[in-house]
Amino acid sequence: MKTYDLSELALRNLRESSLRNSLTTIGISVGVASLVAMLSLGIGLQKLATRHLAKSGLFDTVVVTSRRELRGFNRDDERSTASAAESRTLDEPARQEIERLPDVLEAYPDIRFITELSYQNKTHLTMVSGIPDSARSNDAFTGIPGSFFSSETAPEVILQKSFALELLGKTPPPGHEDDVPVRELAKPLLGQELVMRYAQRVSAPESAGENTPAKSGASTVSESDAAYSVISREQKLNIVGISDLDPDSMRGAARARVFLPLKLAQDLRVMQPSDVRDSMRGFSKQPSYSTVSVRVRNPKNVEAVEQAIKKLGFNTFSILDATRSLRQFFAVLDLFLGIFGSLALAVASIGIVNTLVMAILERRREIGIMKAIGASDGYVKKLFFAEAGAMGLLGGVVGVALGWAIGHIINLGTNIYLKRQALPPESFWSVPWWLVGAAIVFAFIVSLVSGLYPAARAARLDPVQALRYE
Amino acid sequence: MTINPDQSNSPNGAPAIRIVDLCRHYQMGEALIRAVDGVSLQIQPGEFVALLGSSGSGKSSLLNLIAGLDRPTSGAVIVEGRDLAHLSREELAKHRLRTVGMVFQSFNLVSRMTLAENVELPLRFAEVDRGQRQSLTRQALERVGLGARMTHRPSELSGGEQQRAALARALINHPRLLLADEPTGNLDSHTGTEIMNFIREFNQSLGMTIVMVTHERALAERYARRMILLADGKLVDDRPNNDRPHEDQPNPAAVTASRQRERR
Ligand SMILES: Nc1ncnc2c1ncn2[C@@H]1O[C@H](COP(=O)(O)OP(=O)(O)OP(=O)(O)O)[C@@H](O)[C@H]1O
Ligand SMILES: [Mg+2]
Numbered sequence: 001m002k003t004y005d006l007s008e009l010a011l012r013n014l015r016e017s018s019l020r021n022s023l024t025t026i027g028i029s030v031g032v033a034s035l036v037a038m039l040s041l042g043i044g045l046q047k048l049a050t051r052h053l054a055k056s057g058l059f060d061t062v063v064v065t066s067r068r069e070l071r072g073f074n075r076d077d078e079r080s081t082a083s084a085a086e087s088r089t090l091d092e093p094a095r096q097e098i099e100r101l102p103d104v105l106e107a108y109p110d111i112r113f114i115t116e117l118s119y120q121n122k123t124h125l126t127m128v129s130g131i132p133d134s135a136r137s138n139d140a141f142t143g144i145p146g147s148f149f150s151s152e153t154a155p156e157v158i159l160q161k162s163f164a165l166e167l168l169g170k171t172p173p174p175g176h177e178d179d180v181p182v183r184e185l186a187k188p189l190l191g192q193e194l195v196m197r198y199a200q201r202v203s204a205p206e207s208a209g210e211n212t213p214a215k216s217g218a219s220t221v222s223e224s225d226a227a228y229s230v231i232s233r234e235q236k237l238n239i240v241g242i243s244d245l246d247p248d249s250m251r252g253a254a255r256a257r258v259f260l261p262l263k264l265a266q267d268l269r270v271m272q273p274s275d276v277r278d279s280m281r282g283f284s285k286q287p288s289y290s291t292v293s294v295r296v297r298n299p300k301n302v303e304a305v306e307q308a309i310k311k312l313g314f315n316t317f318s319i320l321d322a323t324r325s326l327r328q329f330f331a332v333l334d335l336f337l338g339i340f341g342s343l344a345l346a347v348a349s350i351g352i353v354n355t356l357v358m359a360i361l362e363r364r365r366e367i368g369i370m371k372a373i374g375a376s377d378g379y380v381k382k383l384f385f386a387e388a389g390a391m392g393l394l395g396g397v398v399g400v401a402l403g404w405a406i407g408h409i410i411n412l413g414t415n416i417y418l419k420r421q422a423l424p425p426e427s428f429w430s431v432p433w434w435l436v437g438a439a440i441v442f443a444f445i446v447s448l449v450s451g452l453y454p455a456a457r458a459a460r461l462d463p464v465q466a467l468r469y470e
Numbered sequence: 471m472t473i474n475p476d477q478s479n480s481p482n483g484a485p486a487i488r489i490v491d492l493c494r495h496y497q498m499g500e501a502l503i504r505a506v507d508g509v510s511l512q513i514q515p516g517e518f519v520a521l522l523g524s525s526g527s528g529k530s531s532l533l534n535l536i537a538g539l540d541r542p543t544s545g546a547v548i549v550e551g552r553d554l555a556h557l558s559r560e561e562l563a564k565h566r567l568r569t570v571g572m573v574f575q576s577f578n579l580v581s582r583m584t585l586a587e588n589v590e591l592p593l594r595f596a597e598v599d600r601g602q603r604q605s606l607t608r609q610a611l612e613r614v615g616l617g618a619r620m621t622h623r624p625s626e627l628s629g630g631e632q633q634r635a636a637l638a639r640a641l642i643n644h645p646r647l648l649l650a651d652e653p654t655g656n657l658d659s660h661t662g663t664e665i666m667n668f669i670r671e672f673n674q675s676l677g678m679t680i681v682m683v684t685h686e687r688a689l690a691e692r693y694a695r696r697m698i699l700l701a702d703g704k705l706v707d708d709r710p711n712n713d714r715p716h717e718d719q720p721n722p723a724a725v726t727a728s729r730q731r732e733r734r
Contacts, residue, residue: 002597005594005597005600009594012587013582016582365578366580366581366582368578369578369579369580370580370591370595371539371563371566372537372539372566372572372578373566373567373571373572373591373592373595373639373640374563374564374566374567374568374592374595374596374643375563375567375591375595376559376560376563376564376595377559377560377563378560379563379595463539464534464539464540467574467578
């Protein structure tokens with residue numbers, strides 16, 4: 001009741017010198033708007049980056065290798081590498097075991113091999129890798145010219161841009177790869193046929209060709225119980241898409257530039273580097289995988305899953321540390337944007353102080369009258385406080401709306417620009433509810449703090465002096 | 471100092487106002503201005519006192535001390551048994567709100583507010599309920615004949631109307647003491663008479679104690695029953711107004727009622 005009466009009188013007073021009070025309120029609004037705009041931009045960019053990173057598959061992927069592999073990713077791994085005898089083989093049962101671990105979405109063998117591809121009678125040597133169906137939402141494959149594989153076994157390929165350039169014989173100088181738009185490369189290549197020549201590994205008992213007919217002669221490796229033949233084969237592949245990004249960038253030197261559906265790649269039973277080594281060591285009837293990629297439900301689970309896989313006796317690798325520094329970067333970015341936004345609000349709060357101090361000078365007599373007819377110091381103080389608070393609250397609400405509108409317009413404008421550049425629209429703007437609430441509360445508190453001095457000054461005013469003149 | 475023997479036999483015996491050796495000095499650079507300089511006097515409940523004196527004689531200063539708007543340099547102001555010197559700022563505000571009503575030469579209405587809002591202000595300070603505030607405000611304005619002007623601003627009214635509104639505001643919390651600083655100073659004689667008749671009525675029917683500052687001797691002789699003359703901050707004369715007819719005396723029952731109202 002009391003606070004209601006007080007706010008009513010405060011609002012009434014604010015309406016009286018409406019021009020000056022509106023200008024002050026607009027000042028607060030602009031401050032709040034810039035704060036909201038800056039922070040929403042920060043939050044939006046962060047969301048955008050997280051979304052893209054999640055889609056890139058880098059941050060929810062754990063790469064598993066056998067400890068027999070000598071290519072450890074760091075010295076620790078190298079040192080901990082167990083002797084071949086006691087370490088496990090990364091074979092199909094191991095893959096299934098990994099897939100059953102909690103928070104693991106899928107674990108698929110990494111099939112990659114260097115092979116020859118001929119296009120229009122010219123042969124090109126490159127690394128080929130199998131891509132699981134789950135990668136269709138990966139950034140590298142969404143929105144590309146063409147499409148993703150029509151099925152898991154379709155004889156189709158997606159080419160990485162650099163390979164597409166090579167096929168067309170127009171390799172740009174290094175550093176200028178980005179100058180050629182993918183769409184131009186796609187036109188002559190989509191729907192065209194590639195012929196892949198590869199070495200198939202065929203287990204000894206079933207060595208009679210049951211897949212595609214063998215073109216050239218087969219050689220049989222037969223040592224102890226690991227017996228299989230290697231047959232040279234050809235596979236026709238249809239080009240369905242060109243990827244601009246390099247989805248395999250994590251692999252470094254082993255990155256592939258031609259992608260096949262994973263199932264197709266598996267069924268081809270292409271000779272893998274590990275096969276050779278296995279045969280040299282002389283055990284395992286079954287093929288083993290050199291690496292298995294594990295997709296984790298959430299980047300948060302990566303560490304736990306890595307630990308679990310290590311316990312099974314394998315080496316793991318992930319880019320977890322990279323996310324950590326990225327989060328740090330955004331925390332700093334938000335901090336900076338917040339500081340700049342707050343600066344605007346600080347300037348606005350000086351406006352409040354100014355308006356209220358001016359109001360005291362102007363309303364000196366009024367304050368004197370109020371005190372003479374019985375207003376206590378406390379009442380006068382609270383009245384000015386309420387006026388400051390009302391301006392802050394109003395400015396906060398208007399400012400949030402303004403900030404939201406500004407953000408929306410910027411987002412809209414950028415998307416129009418992106419559309420002109422034939423790029424998919426993006427939302428890098430996000431105004432979460434907590435920000436709306438926090439901005440209004442912040443504006444309110446800043447205004448109350450700004451009102452402290454003017455209110456105290458008004459309360460201290462001597463009524464006799466105030467009424468004496470004029 | 472002279473205390474009028476006539477006035478000492480008041481209903482409850484205790485004086486409404488007792489002033490003892492009161493001083494209010496202002497230091498203006500080197501010079502010391504003795505606005506009020508050793509004044510002692512007593513005013514009984516229901517009295518109608520005129521404070522006379524030339525300009526600068528300290529009339530307003532004395533009135534402000536009684537109102538609790540100002541604090542004395544030395545001496546005591548005791549209103550209804552309470553020494554104002556011992557009151558906190560908060561308590562002094564309460565004293566101004568409940569015990570005294572004030573009217574001024576320049577009316578002192580808040581120009582940004584309507585008459586109703588002006589009159590309502592003391593009720594707001596007294597935290598009276600909203601609904602009650604409205605009916606009390608209406609009654610008070612109707613009593614001074616401004617029932618039709620509630621939503622007008624002071625600037626839209628004549629001086630006499632403004633002073634009537636100020637009277638309504640001074641009376642809204644039923645104070646026992648009305649302090650008027652030259653209430654007719656800005657008015658022509660006809661409107662002045664109108665205002666004085668209201669004040670006389672408050673004294674007679676409501677039993678309010680009136681202290682009125684004026685420098686018009688004629689006005690004092692016509693309405694007040696006691697005249698106190700100040701010069702250079704000192705009390706130089708204090709005598710009853712024998713010209714005033716006896717039937718003007720406030721009804722003792724009204725005075726008692728006024729005092730009882732305060733005891734709530
Ligand atoms: N705040 C002040 N500072 C300095 N001197 C003051 C102050 N207030 C009053 N005085 C001085 O005290 C003296 C008395 O002033 P006061 O206003 O009480 O006179 P007054 O009798 O009401 O005069 P008037 O009839 O002109 O209103 C004057 O000389 C005045 O200049
Ligand atoms: Mg005066």
